[in-house]
Amino acid sequence: MRRIISVLMENEPGALSRVIGLFSQRGYNIDTLTVAPTDDLTLSRLTLTTHGSDQVIEQITKNLNKLIDVVKVIDLTVGPHVEREIMLVKVKANDAQRAEINHCVDVFRGQIVDVNTNAYILQVVGSSDKNDAFIEAINYADILELVRSGVSGLARGEKILKV
Amino acid sequence: MELLSGGEIVIRALKDAGVKYLWGYPGGAALHIYDALFQQKDVEHILVRHEQGAVHAADGYSRSTGDVGAVLVTSGPGATNAITGIATAYMDSIPMVVISGQVPRDKIGQDAFQETDMVGISRPIVKHSFLVMDASEIAVVIAKAFYIAKTGRPGPVIVDIPKDVTAPDHRIPYEYPEKIKIRSYHPTTKGHAGQVKRAVKTLLAAKRPVIYSGGGAILGDASAELTELTKLLNFPITNTLMGLGAFPGTDPQFLGMLGMHGTVEANNAMHEADVIFAVGARFDDRVTNTPSKFCPSAKIIHIDVDPTSISKTVAIDIPIVGACSTVLRQMIEEVKASKETPDQDALSQWWSKINEWRERHGIYTQPRHEPSSGNIIKPQDVIRSLYRATKGDAFITSDVGQHQMFAAQYYLFDKPRRWINSGGLGTMGFGLPAAMGVQLAHPDAVVACVTGEGSIQMCIQELSTCLQYGFPIKIISLNNQALGMVRQWQDMQYSGRYSSSLYEDSLPDFVKLAESFGHIGMRVSNFDELDDKMAECFALKDRVVFMDINVDRNEHVYPMLIAPNGSMKDMKLSKTERT
Numbered sequence: 001m002r003r004i005i006s007v008l009m010e011n012e013p014g015a016l017s018r019v020i021g022l023f024s025q026r027g028y029n030i031d032t033l034t035v036a037p038t039d040d041l042t043l044s045r046l047t048l049t050t051h052g053s054d055q056v057i058e059q060i061t062k063n064l065n066k067l068i069d070v071v072k073v074i075d076l077t078v079g080p081h082v083e084r085e086i087m088l089v090k091v092k093a094n095d096a097q098r099a100e101i102n103h104c105v106d107v108f109r110g111q112i113v114d115v116n117t118n119a120y121i122l123q124v125v126g127s128s129d130k131n132d133a134f135i136e137a138i139n140y141a142d143i144l145e146l147v148r149s150g151v152s153g154l155a156r157g158e159k160i161l162k163v
Numbered sequence: 164m165e166l167l168s169g170g171e172i173v174i175r176a177l178k179d180a181g182v183k184y185l186w187g188y189p190g191g192a193a194l195h196i197y198d199a200l201f202q203q204k205d206v207e208h209i210l211v212r213h214e215q216g217a218v219h220a221a222d223g224y225s226r227s228t229g230d231v232g233a234v235l236v237t238s239g240p241g242a243t244n245a246i247t248g249i250a251t252a253y254m255d256s257i258p259m260v261v262i263s264g265q266v267p268r269d270k271i272g273q274d275a276f277q278e279t280d281m282v283g284i285s286r287p288i289v290k291h292s293f294l295v296m297d298a299s300e301i302a303v304v305i306a307k308a309f310y311i312a313k314t315g316r317p318g319p320v321i322v323d324i325p326k327d328v329t330a331p332d333h334r335i336p337y338e339y340p341e342k343i344k345i346r347s348y349h350p351t352t353k354g355h356a357g358q359v360k361r362a363v364k365t366l367l368a369a370k371r372p373v374i375y376s377g378g379g380a381i382l383g384d385a386s387a388e389l390t391e392l393t394k395l396l397n398f399p400i401t402n403t404l405m406g407l408g409a410f411p412g413t414d415p416q417f418l419g420m421l422g423m424h425g426t427v428e429a430n431n432a433m434h435e436a437d438v439i440f441a442v443g444a445r446f447d448d449r450v451t452n453t454p455s456k457f458c459p460s461a462k463i464i465h466i467d468v469d470p471t472s473i474s475k476t477v478a479i480d481i482p483i484v485g486a487c488s489t490v491l492r493q494m495i496e497e498v499k500a501s502k503e504t505p506d507q508d509a510l511s512q513w514w515s516k517i518n519e520w521r522e523r524h525g526i527y528t529q530p531r532h533e534p535s536s537g538n539i540i541k542p543q544d545v546i547r548s549l550y551r552a553t554k555g556d557a558f559i560t561s562d563v564g565q566h567q568m569f570a571a572q573y574y575l576f577d578k579p580r581r582w583i584n585s586g587g588l589g590t591m592g593f594g595l596p597a598a599m600g601v602q603l604a605h606p607d608a609v610v611a612c613v614t615g616e617g618s619i620q621m622c623i624q625e626l627s628t629c630l631q632y633g634f635p636i637k638i639i640s641l642n643n644q645a646l647g648m649v650r651q652w653q654d655m656q657y658s659g660r661y662s663s664s665l666y667e668d669s670l671p672d673f674v675k676l677a678e679s680f681g682h683i684g685m686r687v688s689n690f691d692e693l694d695d696k697m698a699e700c701f702a703l704k705d706r707v708v709f710m711d712i713n714v715d716r717n718e719h720v721y722p723m724l725i726a727p728n729g730s731m732k733d734m735k736l737s738k739t740e741r742t
Contacts, residue, residue: 009347010347013294014282014292014294017283017286018286021286021287025287055474055478058474059471059474059475062470062471063471065470066469066470066471068290068291068311068345068347068348069347070347071346071347072347163346
């Protein structure tokens with residue numbers, strides 16, 4: 001099952017490589033990964049999506065907690081949460097195709113963030129599912145390039161991940 | 164406040180962390196630190212002959228005392244040579260701090276002379292690591308390294324220090340932190356009270372219980388509590404290879420070691436148990452055999468200081484995270500306070516079943532191998548002879564292979580921290596340098612290294628260190644002129660095709676070799692002289708004695724679990740019999 005695991009860790013050199021190393025060393029999967037400093041600059045927040053049996057996910061969270069640089073770990077998928085991923089898609093866009101692309105972007109509440117004689121850069125923000133659906137919807141167009149940020153997320157309500 | 168250079172701070176911080184002995188080998192990037200070492204008397208340095216030896220020696224020192232081992236090596240090859248030792252310590256959770264020199268800060272990443280990314284290369288085999296980028300951080304980092312190494316589940320910690328950070332011309336105030344606090348690191352010691360209650364209730368209701376204790380009971384100094392609880396309950400107990408000595412090996416409640424080369428009574432008891440009580444053990448593949456067939460009818464209680472050990476390979480019914488000694492003490496109190504008592508009828512039936520296995524197949528009720536005679540010396544008899552000569556009270560280190568298993572089976576350890584071997588990583592070459600560490604920590608104790616002609620050659624250079632520092636280690640080498648355990652598997656699974664397990668008359672004369680290092684060599688080729696030579700060896704108290712004992716090369720280690728796909732009760736008992 002797909003899981004979103006959020007990790008609060010020391011914003012120090014080497015901390016990220018320990019997390020990545022743990023996954024490769026123990027044969028766990030990382031599907032997406034995103035990391036940046038938080039409002040407290042001594043801390044980084046890392047969000048990753050992974051999949052595996054309950055037993056594997058339990059080992060992943062326990063092993064993450066065991067890393068000295070890791071302050072806190074939460075599996076966002078166990079409760080209600082918000083997840084977002086930003087996706088940029090460069091598509092071929094000549095005059096004939098533009099109307100249709102514009103329509104599709106509107107439906108997905110995306111934006112056209114760069115316009116060129118022959119190409120658009122489209123921006124879509126949403127859950128991974130939504131972004132997957134957009135790729136399918138825009139498939140008739142000629143996709144030149146595509147980049148996804150990986151998932152970020154927060155638990156809904158009062159549940160927070162803080163020191 | 165006192166002004167010290169980075170190099171001086173390293174040594175002073177080691178002293179303030181409680182280090183008396185530092186094992187190491189100098190080189191370019193570590194020279195500032197070595198110069199600081201030269202100018203003081205508090206920390207004594209032992210010069211090994213290869214960095215692997217330094218790490219194993221610090222490891223042996225730690226295993227025999229419980230203190231944190233300390234190592235100093237240079238960058239590049241010094242650091243990479245230490246890697247096998249660090250991995251060995253990591254797999255067996257040995258507390259250790261390894262300080263490695265690094266190229267100067269402005270050279271990092273430039274493929275400088277003797278540069279290697281030590282933090283990167285060691286990452287999967289350390290508990291934690293630090294790269295110190297400023298002299299002002301050295302003292303705090305070293306204090307943190309020792310704190311991390313010895314608390315929670317112990318392990319090796321690396322402190323990598325670029326050469327210019329230790330430069331003598333840059334002097335700064337020195338202060339060793341009194342207390343260490345790491346916001347992201349809080350090991351659990353006390354067991355959850357509710358879980359302790361559940362565990363005790365389950366134990367007291369058990370009809371066929373077994374206590375299965377591992378290296379954690381020794382590392383956590385829980386031997387007294389483990390023994391007290393085992394006696395209180397009158398339960399059978401088995402130890403893992405790493406756990407031998409946590410419960411007295413000569414006590415009738417002890418079933419022997421379990422697992423791959425465990426006793427029939429221990430493995431059968433595990434398989435048929437209704438409650439298994441694991442203490443500081445990690446359900447290693449050499450214990451469980453096929454995990455899906457492991458202990459089919461047992462409820463499992465597991466105490467471990469490391470939450471990741473729990474339900475890693477086998478699902479646990481009652482987990483308790485905490486330090487073994489603390490949790491066992493909680494359990495003893497709980498047992499004493501409980502109105503319930505163990506089911507004596509069920510227990511006595513269980514014990515008669517166990518005693519039946521002992522009578523029928525046990526290696527302690529009668530010898531299960533052919534007797535030695537003349538020039539056929541059975542390796543098992545060498546360990547028995549060693550046991551008699553040392554009255555069962557020596558520190559025994561071992562290398563890896565058949566000799567290790569024979570030693571684990573036939574030398575019955577009554578005390579913890581007496582059996583020093585590389586269980587997890589299985590590192591050949593561990594025994595001799597580890598023995599140096601043990602001997603340094605216990606100068607008046609008898610220290611013997613059980614080895615083979617294969618393993619001993621992997622760190623044989625340390626014979627020179629033994630002479631320099633006067634470590635009177637007794638080397639008991641079971642020479643079967645073959646890589647015995649490899650050969651055993653080739654006999655069993657490869658129709659006797661001895662692919663690269665034989666030396667074809669190329670072995671050195673170990674007696675002369677020992678003599679050339681300034682030690683005493685002895686050869687034993689006849690069983691009739693074994694006991695006398697063994698006595699002679701241990702009478703030479705101040706000398707290293709290398710006993711080259713020609714043992715029967717056709718001997719296999721039994722019992723042996725049948726793998727793959729076997730359970731714990733599927734064992735080979737000899738070349739022809741199985742359970």
